[in-house]
Amino acid sequence: MLVQILPMVLVCCIGYSLKRAGVLGPPEAEVIGKLLTHLALPAVILKALATAELSPDLIYLPLSALVVVLGLTAIGLLANRWLRWEKVKAGALMTTFPTFEGGAVGYPLMLLAFGEVGLSRIVLFDLAQAIYLLTVVYCLSAWFGQTGVTTGAVVKRLGQTPFFWAILLGLLLNGLGITHGVVLGLLDILGNSFLLLVLLVIGMEFEVPRRGGYLYLLVALAKIGCGLGLGWVAVTAFDLHGVERSAVLVGAGLPPSLLTLFFAQENGLETSFVISFISVAIPLYLVVMTPMLGRLAS
Numbered sequence: 001m002l003v004q005i006l007p008m009v010l011v012c013c014i015g016y017s018l019k020r021a022g023v024l025g026p027p028e029a030e031v032i033g034k035l036l037t038h039l040a041l042p043a044v045i046l047k048a049l050a051t052a053e054l055s056p057d058l059i060y061l062p063l064s065a066l067v068v069v070l071g072l073t074a075i076g077l078l079a080n081r082w083l084r085w086e087k088v089k090a091g092a093l094m095t096t097f098p099t100f101e102g103g104a105v106g107y108p109l110m111l112l113a114f115g116e117v118g119l120s121r122i123v124l125f126d127l128a129q130a131i132y133l134l135t136v137v138y139c140l141s142a143w144f145g146q147t148g149v150t151t152g153a154v155v156k157r158l159g160q161t162p163f164f165w166a167i168l169l170g171l172l173l174n175g176l177g178i179t180h181g182v183v184l185g186l187l188d189i190l191g192n193s194f195l196l197l198v199l200l201v202i203g204m205e206f207e208v209p210r211r212g213g214y215l216y217l218l219v220a221l222a223k224i225g226c227g228l229g230l231g232w233v234a235v236t237a238f239d240l241h242g243v244e245r246s247a248v249l250v251g252a253g254l255p256p257s258l259l260t261l262f263f264a265q266e267n268g269l270e271t272s273f274v275i276s277f278i279s280v281a282i283p284l285y286l287v288v289m290t291p292m293l294g295r296l297a298s
Contacts (some may be wrong), residue, residue: 003291008108008199015203029204036197041103042166043190044111045123049170050118050187061121062128064234064248065100069132071230072098072223073140079222091144092273096264097223099133102112102126103163103196104198105141105282106254111195114243121247127167133257141260145267202282205226205258209276220255220281224288227252246296253289255281 018024076097100106102122110118115250134157140152158164173179209216231252235245256278264274 005109005112005286008112008195009286010088011196011199012203012206013159015200016206017203018200019204019261021197024200024204027240028244029050029201032201032204036103036194036201038162039190040197041107042162043187044119044194045163045166046170046173047184047187047191048116048120050173052117052174052182054120054171054174057277058121058124058244060240061124061244061247064231064238064240064259065125065128065251066132067234067237068090068227068230068248068252069100069129071233072226073136073228077221085227087144087146088268088270089273091141091218091267091269092264092271092277094144095137095141096260096274096277097120097219097225099137099257099260100126100129100227100251101257101278102129102132104202104253105285106251107196108198109250109293110247113296116292118243118247121243122251123167123170125247125251129251130161130164131158133259134164138263141263141267141269144268147202166174174294188268201258203281205275206282207275207279211244211279213276213280216276216280217284219277220284223281224253224285227254227286246293250289253283253285277295 005114015024021030028148057266073094079097083093085093102125106122107119110122114121130199135154136138138154168296173183228249231249234240235248240248256274258278260273261274263269263276264271
């Protein structure tokens with residue numbers, strides 16, 4: 001598994017080096033991000049779900065995600081009561097701690113380890129988390145930022161998220177049995193750029209914390225450890241095995257969603273905390289998950 005992960009790390013390093021050299025900057029990162037979120041990621045999700053063999057018992061995947069995100073939210077609220085941080089920093093913690101970066105980190109790992117079957121399973125796991133992120137977490141972010149939130153704003157946020165529609169459309173195509181060769185060929189072309197784009201973006205967004213690195217390391221360890229613990233509770237309770245168990249465990253320990261940075265910016269929360277947390281959590285997650293994923297895939 002290390003041999004498969006190492007090229008991913010090297011591409012991230014290339015993205016970071018290009019940023020440091022001034023070859024790629026924020027404008028290019030924004031363009032690459034838009035290509036990723038509006039074309040490559042939806043195409044990968046669509047094909048994985050449209051061609052997967054789905055059964056009713058797979059409902060336990062999104063249910064497992066709910067167990068994890070609700071548990072992480074409760075832990076985050078308790079931590080805030082104990083830490084007594086100022087509201088903009090407490091809000092940044094509550095915006096990031098319960099979320100998963102499936103598209104940029106979890107999807108590539110499951111795709112490499114288990115192929116498109118694995119990808120389809122973590123997409124189903126991520127479905128519940130995506131809805132939770134775009135509704136509950138978005139409202140929490142707005143509340144801590146004291147900017148207010150309306151039902152219309154939440155519906156708009158859902159409607160503007162391409163990967164959410166890709167999940168629903170993929171499930172619809174699967175249910176109708178629509179797997180036309182031309183459609184799959186188009187999705188292949190669009191999806192082939194997924195790994196390159198997502199790894200470049202991760203490298204370009206990476207920032208080394210200037211101060212308090214130990215704090216971000218502790219928070220990242222807490223998130224990964226609590227997530228894996230809650231994931232194990234879910235797979236035990238729902239008696240999941242094989243690739244489904246792997247999808248839950250890979251998903252449960254994921255670093256915070258990159259979307260939380262936009263939530264923090266929109267609501268006036270401490271964006272430096274979000275950037276540093278994500279930058280520390282991603283490499284730490286890969287260090288923890290790489291040997292575990294090797295055992296899960298064997």
